Amino acid sequence: MDLKDKLLTSYIAFExxxxxxxxxxxxxxxxxxxxxxxxxxxxKEENWKYTSLNSLLKEQYSFSSKTEGAIDFKDVKKYFLHxxxxxxxxxxxxxxxxxxxxxxxxGIDVCLLSSALDKSKYxxxxxxxxxxxxxxxxxxxxxxxxxKEGAFxxxxxNKEVDKPIEIIYFSTGNEGAxxxxxxxxxxxxxxxxxxxxxxxxxxxxxxxxxNTVTEIFADKRAMVDxxxxxxxxxxxxxxDSTYIIQQRESICSMHTFSxxxxxxxxxxxxxxxxxxxxxxxxGITIIQEKQHVDHNTLVHHIAENCESHQDYxxxxxxxxTGVFNGKVYVEKEAQKLDAFQQNNNILISDxxxxxxxxxxxxxxxxxxxxxxxxxxxxxxxxxxxMRSRGIGQKxxxxxxxxxxxxxxxxxxxxxxxxxRINKLIADKIGVSLGFEL
Amino acid sequence: xxxxxxxxxxxxxxxxxxxxxxxTDIESETxxxxxxxxxxxxxxxxxxxxxxxxxxxxxxxxxxxxxxEPEWANVHYEKPDFQAISYYSAPNGKPKYDSIDDVxxxxxxxxxxxxxxxxxxxxxxxxxxxxxxxxxxxxxxxKSTLAEKGIxxxxxxxxxxxxxxxxxxxxxxxVPQRDNFYAALxxxxxxxxxxxxxxxxxxxxxxxxxxxxxNQANTGQFERTLVIAxxxxxxxxxxxxxxxxxxxxxxxxxxxxLIAMDDAEIKYSTVQNWxxxxxxxxxxxxxxxxxxxxxxxxAKISWTQVETGSAVTWKYPSCILKGDNSIGEFYSIAxxxxxxxxxxxxxxxxxxxxxxxxxxxxxxxxxxxxxSYRGLVKINKRAHNARNFSQCDSLLMxxxxxxxxxxxxxxxxxxxxxxxxxxxxxxxxxxxxxxxQRGIDTEKAxxxxxxxxxxxxxNKLPMEFAVEAQKLLEISLxxxxx
Numbered sequence: 001m002d003l004k005d006k007l008l009t010s011y012i013a014f015e016x017x018x019x020x021x022x023x024x025x026x027x028x029x030x031x032x033x034x035x036x037x038x039x040x041x042x043x044k045e046e047n048w049k050y051t052s053l054n055s056l057l058k059e060q061y062s063f064s065s066k067t068e069g070a071i072d073f074k075d076v077k078k079y080f081l082h083x084x085x086x087x088x089x090x091x092x093x094x095x096x097x098x099x100x101x102x103x104x105x106x107g108i109d110v111c112l113l114s115s116a117l118d119k120s121k122y123x124x125x126x127x128x129x130x131x132x133x134x135x136x137x138x139x140x141x142x143x144x145x146x147x148k149e150g151a152f153x154x155x156x157x158n159k160e161v162d163k164p165i166e167i168i169y170f171s172t173g174n175e176g177a178x179x180x181x182x183x184x185x186x187x188x189x190x191x192x193x194x195x196x197x198x199x200x201x202x203x204x205x206x207x208x209x210x211n212t213v214t215e216i217f218a219d220k221r222a223m224v225d226x227x228x229x230x231x232x233x234x235x236x237x238x239x240d241s242t243y244i245i246q247q248r249e250s251i252c253s254m255h256t257f258s259x260x261x262x263x264x265x266x267x268x269x270x271x272x273x274x275x276x277x278x279x280x281x282x283g284i285t286i287i288q289e290k291q292h293v294d295h296n297t298l299v300h301h302i303a304e305n306c307e308s309h310q311d312y313x314x315x316x317x318x319x320x321t322g323v324f325n326g327k328v329y330v331e332k333e334a335q336k337l338d339a340f341q342q343n344n345n346i347l348i349s350d351x352x353x354x355x356x357x358x359x360x361x362x363x364x365x366x367x368x369x370x371x372x373x374x375x376x377x378x379x380x381x382x383x384x385x386m387r388s389r390g391i392g393q394k395x396x397x398x399x400x401x402x403x404x405x406x407x408x409x410x411x412x413x414x415x416x417x418x419x420r421i422n423k424l425i426a427d428k429i430g431v432s433l434g435f436e437l
Numbered sequence: 438x439x440x441x442x443x444x445x446x447x448x449x450x451x452x453x454x455x456x457x458x459x460x461t462d463i464e465s466e467t468x469x470x471x472x473x474x475x476x477x478x479x480x481x482x483x484x485x486x487x488x489x490x491x492x493x494x495x496x497x498x499x500x501x502x503x504x505x506e507p508e509w510a511n512v513h514y515e516k517p518d519f520q521a522i523s524y525y526s527a528p529n530g531k532p533k534y535d536s537i538d539d540v541x542x543x544x545x546x547x548x549x550x551x552x553x554x555x556x557x558x559x560x561x562x563x564x565x566x567x568x569x570x571x572x573x574x575x576x577x578x579x580k581s582t583l584a585e586k587g588i589x590x591x592x593x594x595x596x597x598x599x600x601x602x603x604x605x606x607x608x609x610x611x612v613p614q615r616d617n618f619y620a621a622l623x624x625x626x627x628x629x630x631x632x633x634x635x636x637x638x639x640x641x642x643x644x645x646x647x648x649x650x651x652n653q654a655n656t657g658q659f660e661r662t663l664v665i666a667x668x669x670x671x672x673x674x675x676x677x678x679x680x681x682x683x684x685x686x687x688x689x690x691x692x693x694x695l696i697a698m699d700d701a702e703i704k705y706s707t708v709q710n711w712x713x714x715x716x717x718x719x720x721x722x723x724x725x726x727x728x729x730x731x732x733x734x735x736a737k738i739s740w741t742q743v744e745t746g747s748a749v750t751w752k753y754p755s756c757i758l759k760g761d762n763s764i765g766e767f768y769s770i771a772x773x774x775x776x777x778x779x780x781x782x783x784x785x786x787x788x789x790x791x792x793x794x795x796x797x798x799x800x801x802x803x804x805x806x807x808x809s810y811r812g813l814v815k816i817n818k819r820a821h822n823a824r825n826f827s828q829c830d831s832l833l834m835x836x837x838x839x840x841x842x843x844x845x846x847x848x849x850x851x852x853x854x855x856x857x858x859x860x861x862x863x864x865x866x867x868x869x870x871x872x873x874q875r876g877i878d879t880e881k882a883x884x885x886x887x888x889x890x891x892x893x894x895x896n897k898l899p900m901e902f903a904v905e906a907q908k909l910l911e912i913s914l915x916x917x918x919x
């Protein structure tokens with residue numbers, strides 16, 4: 001039985017456990033129908049031309065954890081931003097861990113999606129936002145059908161969250177291969193400010209496939225600053241679909257740091273519904289061995305006077321593969337737009353591959369749209385300059401790579417996170433520079 | 438004097454007739470409509486082709502039957518009914534003329550209307566021409582002058598008869614029969630086209646040129662061009678196309694194959710001005726063309742195209758850079774107005790070491806048209822030190838049209854250097870104002886700005902064509918600024 005059939009069968013069992021009159025019942029059943037019809041994406045689809053999930057679908061996954069995974073904080077401390085106070089939402093094998101988490105309902109809601117789905121208090125929010133941004137593609141709707149747990153963050157009007165929120169999903173591998181489907185819902189009301197860090201981490205060498213969906217809604221003048229750290233084990237794969245809808249004058253930024261994992265696919269879709277929105281999409285990808293990272297972005301401009309900025313840097317070693325498929329879609333109403341997209345890549349090894357497809361689709365005439373895409377190597381003149389001043393080749397290369405990624409790193413607004421990522425980059429490149437950027 | 442407003446200009450342009458939309462009343466012999474193996478055989482027989490050619494066509498036809506029409510392009514149109522087209526139409530009488538004096542005077546008049554009077558061309562421009570109307574090559578000028586240098590320039594049917602060894606060796610070597618749906622169709626039913634062979638070390642002294650015209654109703658034009666430049670030779674080849682205006686859609690599915698051997702250089706320029714349909718988007722030519730060239734060591738292929746016509750264009754002139762140090766170039770201006778749709782671009786496949794390619798694409802969309810650039814730059818694992826530069830600029834006029842860019846970049850070698858950039862802009866009011874202020878009316882100002890925008894490509898065209906192309910740009914665009 002292949003994975004699709006197994007999922008369809010297990011859906012029937014999953015459905016039985018849910019409350020009969022759950023408001024999501026109809027949504028789930030139509031979602032599973034979409035998945036049944038479309039299935040997992042294949043390379044024949046234009047959007048998946050360069051990424052195949054086939055190797056992942058052969059694994060015998062279990063879909064839910066039977067035993068409660070317990071983790072000692074000291075074992076996983078390194079995955080947290082421990083030197084700064086944060087709200088924490090921690091899930092182990094898809095199950096909420098109250099022991100490791102720190103939630104709040106004090107003025108803001110940082111809690112579980114499961115409880116938000118259950119409690120009538122949250123019904124209006126769920127009704128207004130849940131699955132409203134997610135697209136009708138097979139893999140996203142698969143997640144919708146199985147929605148059970150995840151982060152629920154609701155920031156009311158004019159509220160600035162006092163500390164960053166960390167969302168971490170651990171998988172223990174206690175029961176062999178796992179297929180996880182977390183679902184996050186983030187609603188920032190008018191003029192609300194929030195910073196969120198999301199991470200998926202496998203703790204064993206057993207295979208993990210995570211199919212996560214995040215929906216973010218930014219109301220008028222809201223500011224959402226979102227960071228994704230993807231530095232997982234080589235046995236872990238991730239399909240991350242994030243859908244963001246912005247209202248007027250809101251600013252949303254998404255920073256994706258992809259340093260590890262077997263196959264990592266990021267579907268990131270912005271939709272600007274109001275005027276004067278700003279969307280920022282940044283990414284640094286540094287991978288080696290047989291890793292595969294695919295960034296698929298779409299910025300959909302509907303309203304006037306908006307902006308979007310994309311900047312993705314990639315460094316590819318060994319036989320790794322990088323994919324960048326960025327699309328800027330400008331409706332004819334979206335005049336006076338400033339959209340910029342940049343993708344720079346460096347190939348370190350002969351076996352590494354880059355596939356880039358930066359697209360523009362423009363229907364409005366009074367716009368400023370441009371994109372640039374480069375693929376090259378480290379500048380040999382710059383290397384020579386440094387080496388002639390006594391800097392070793394390894395360090396010189398590392399310096400150049402730092403400089404290359406620095407633009408994006410500079411945009412990280414949480415200092416502790418910045419130095420953390422800085423360390424990750426140093427680890428990746430394999431040298432210590434002896435200073436922090 | 439009342440002010441000449443943009444609306445007036447718009448109106449004038451919309452009502453502007455397609456200048457080449459005349460139909461020449463020449464008696465012609467047309468095959469019954471429809472397509473089956475018998476028709477393929479009949480075409481082959483009509484052309485007095487050897488058996489291997491007939492077999493090749495039949496083979497292609499069988500591939501074609503199994504293939505499906507591609508749908509990935511960013512164009513929407515009613516699919517042509519391949520059984521409602523006549524696959525062969527020849528101006529009556531002898532299909533081939535020895536000298537220009539034998540040509541039907543009415544036909545000559547056609548050329549005069551097209552502005553390509555053969556005599557004139559002969560005298561003034563020194564361009565050797567092969568003219569293809571509907572399906573048959575009607576006149577080739579300057580043949581004897583070329584023959585002195587050993588250059589073969591004739592229709593492909595003649596080449597099949599007289600130089601079978603060359604044709605047999607190279608036909609389908611760059612665009613195989615089953616390459617794609619339209620290439621397979623063309624391979625089965627191509628009726629004529631040009632053939633050109635430049636011997637070793639010869640620099641072709643004049644521009645070679647082909648003029649295509651669809652004349653009969655319900656005919657499709659399927660020409661096949663094969664250009665072979667032997668070691669160290671050079672040739673510049675021009676191609677122009679027109680069709681009369683008709684309500685129904687005419688089909689044009691050509692295949693062009695270029696072979697540049699070691700150290701050879703081929704410059705291939707196209708000015709495509711098929712009937713684009715009227716301002717409601719009715720009629721017009723479907724232009725589904727497969728063009729590809731292969732470069733051996735140190736060879737160079739340069740594609741230059743000015744695409745102003747056709748209701749639907751689907752065309753990707755490509756270069757396979759097989760030999761070390763070979764160079765591929767693609768310069769394109771694609772203009773769409775009213776309901777035209779264009780999906781055009783190039784493929785640069787880098788296989789040899791130190792290969793270089795340049796892509797400059799200028800898309801101009803106006804009216805309710807859609808203009809897409811679609812290109813592939815592929816660097817193979819062994820293509821060390823490959824270099825590519827791509828630039829795609831779009832100019833939008835009015836907010837009812839669209840500009841799209843779909844570049845694909847696939848790199849498997851770390852020494853590759855790829856740069857791609859794309860911009861979108863519009864004609865600024867300040868630019869128009871600046872010109873107006875200096876006494877240049879809006880119409881002229883737009884022409885000026887568009888010419889400036891496309892200068893990089895226009896400069897690449899041979900002199901005679903550049904003038905025509907500039908004129909075409911003006912005709913297709915003026916007044917469409919909103």
